[in-house]
Amino acid sequence: MKPLVLDPRTKFLIWLLTNVVVFCNTPRLFFTITMALYALLFLLACKAGSMVKLLIGYGIVLAAQCYLLPHLPPAVAMVFSTVTYAVLVFPCVMGGMYLLATTSVSQLIAAFRRMHVPESFTITMAVTLRYLPALREDVRHILDAMSLRQIKGLEQRLECIYIPILMGTAQTAEELSESATARGIDSPGKKSSWHTIGFHAQDVVVSVVFLAVCVVSIWSKGVLG
Amino acid sequence: MSAPTKSKMNAKDAIFTGALGAVCILIRFVMMIVGGFSPYVWFSAHFVDAILIGPVFMLMVAKTQKSGPFVITSTVTGILMMAATWMLPVTGLIGGLLCELCLKMGEYRKKGWLLAGFFCFNMGFIGDFLPLWFTKEAYLSGPSMQGMDPGYVSALTNLLTWPVFGVIVLSIAVGSVLGGLFGLKLMQKHFVKAGLV
Secondary structure, three states, X not given: XXXXXXXXXXXXXXXXXXXXXXXXXXXXXXXXXHHHXXXXXXXXXXXXXXXXXXXXXXXXXXXXXHHHHXXXXXXXXXXXXXXXXXXXXHHHHHHHHHHHHHOOHHHHHHHHHHOOOOHHHHHHHHHHHHHHHHHHHHHHHHHHHHHHOOOOOHHHXXXXXXXXXXXXXXXHHHHHHHHHHHOOXXXXXXXXXXXXXXXXXXXXXXXXXXXXXXXXXXXXXXXXX | XXXXXXXXXXXXXXXXXXXXXXXXXXXXXXXXXHHOOOHHHHHHXXXXXXXXXXXXXHHHHHHHOOOOHHHHHHHHHHHHOOOOOOHHHHHHHHHHHHHHHHHHHOOOOOHHHHHHHHHHHHHOOHHHOHHHHHOHHHHHHOHHHOOOOHHHHHHHHHHOOHHHHHHHHHHHHHHHHHHHHHHHHHHHHHHHHHOOO
């Protein structure tokens, strides 16, 4: 099956609507509906793996809230009270994960350009997203190297992780900007994108469904709650 | 950033900011995961954040010397972490703007203004638990609290008060000063020597 592709701007919109549902404190039923909708979107985007992981995570925090917290003394339960917050904001978490898991960096750039976001912001955002995995690799190498040597004390340990990372980052940024300049990042003309984005029928359907859920949830707050 | 002046950010600055911004986000993200276990850890996470981000911030100031990078970094951080709450991009934008203002006042050199700017930069991340304060009543009486022990609910009510919020802000201020000085010290010790700055 071909994955369902939504415009990044649609994903932003439905994420905002989800936030309205969550933070207007609408009845619980609508949290479940929103999450079910997102689960469906994950499935349609052929990202069942990410969805299962998210739902397992939700199951764990929910189980902890229902079965573990009531049996603990209040003082101990306090220590784990972020669990209840996590349950509350979970629809937003799903929305954010959906946005990040299904959007490539170049699609995001295309969407930002379409929304007339300043170019320096767009470039920064793209580099940040692209640089995160590379950074994780760097950290792993440094930790390996550190474990070979005897490094003691918090300050020294911090310094040993920090300095190489910052030096490496500065170096990489220098090289990246040279290569980007060589490819014409500073050119004033309109830039094209490999991935074309645009609103299609599926964007309209998804937006309308989320908007309907949002409106009904706020309306029912007065009736049910 | 609108007028094409000498202090405008170019692509090179944007890339440098992006790479260092990734370091900031990584630190914040790790601290957020750690803080997920307990509100006590969560509330003190910003203090640790501030100390750890100090050197990155100071390197960014020294390398770019322009207005723009900080407001962009803090907004990008907010957007990437907006899964947690919609308030992060908003506070990120405000904190970033204040930070730019402070740095500009200090011409990117004066120590006091650098520290003040760094404090604003860190305050930009406070949005991650603002909803707990603003939607407190709804949260505590809402569906997530049904069936919970009354002692637990009252303990949580006592924790989510404005004085506690004040303590968090104070801890961020102390953390910013410590982190900023730590950053400046590392700059002197390593980057100036290595000819990077």
